[in-house]
Amino acid sequence: LAKTTQPISMDSYEGQEVNITCSHNNIATNDYITWYQQFPSQGPRFIIQGYKTKVTNEVASLFIPADRKSSTLSLPRVSLSDTAVYYCLVGLYNTDKLIFGTGTRLQVFP
């Protein structure tokens, strides 16, 4: 199973763009990259998923370089409500269970 490495924490201010990078050096050919957001005492919420290049939805963008050994979650114009822990997972389509790392704790300040 591919192991992921993310920064433990990040700080930002309202209105800024936040980029959270995840390293996954041993990603397999069939692996997808998925990001979840979790608020305290709630279940993780699916944000975005991709395989290569760029994926965009109404809440975020996911950038994946050609070698796929890393990925970047981009949150445009964050607000206070984006304060949460963000998890990067690799291998959803090649594994039978989700392996969560420590995640990145994003703190957004006014």
Added chain:
Amino acid sequence: KAGVTQTPRYLIKTRGQQVTLSCSPISGHRSVSWYQQTPGQGLQFLFEYFSETQRNKGNFPGRFSGRQFSNSRSEMNVSTLELGDSALYLCASSLAEQETQYFGPGTRLLVL
């Protein structure tokens, strides 16, 4: 479409007791997975069910068990509760195995 629901949301038990938690997946989803989340260990996989069969099991003792019914609803049971079982128990459902998982709000269990 309604999301994953879990009951109860909060539960207090004492050591030695047993507990049963329930999960109703999103309509049409046939795969249900359970996770335990604690401050010290983070999110850990417990087990996954698909079509009433356990497909995978995490590294937890036999006190933790589960089952899935024909309507895809799932229950997990923890017997002989220990203080260390205090955690947020999360259920996630997906259309099928190895598909994107959607999580419920969790059941917070406190063992005294």
